[in-house]
Amino acid sequence: MGSDAPSQGQDASDIEYEFEVWQDGQPVAWANARSLSDAAREAGHYAAIYQQDGPVTVVRVHREPITADELGTLARDGSSPPTTPSEGE
Numbered sequence: 739m740g741s742d743a744p745s746q747g748q749d750a751s752d753i754e755y756e757f758e759v760w761q762d763g764q765p766v767a768w769a770n771a772r773s774l775s776d777a778a779r780e781a782g783h784y785a786a787i788y789q790q791d792g793p794v795t796v797v798r799v800h801r802e803p804i805t806a807d808e809l810g811t812l813a814r815d816g817s818s819p820p821t822t823p824s825e826g827e
Contacts, residue, residue: 753772754770754771754772754777755770755771755772755773755774755776755798756768756769756770756777756798756799756801757769757770757778757780757781757796757797757798758781758796758797759781759784759788759795759796759797760794760795760796760797761791761793761794761795762792766784766794767781767784767785767787767788769781769783769784781796
């Protein structure tokens with residue numbers, strides 16, 4: 739997994755961590771907080787509740803502002819902007 743530090747030019751106060759809890763192919767709960775540990779704890783709480791009804795998947799959401807040029811590139815050819823971390827980082 740990548741670093742949780744703010745990206746260059748990004749203010750730490752702008753960071754919000756978010757998780758989704760999915761069950762049966764649908765999102766059933768969300769957790770977000772300014773602290774990664776708080777968001778993870780909240781997501782874990784919801785996951786424990788929903789697991790009583792069956793398997794759940796917890797997804798960490800990554801939102802990254804991009805420029806209009808980057809958006810155009812993605813729309814044209816689907817390539818990722820050069821700042822996107824690779825899988826497994």
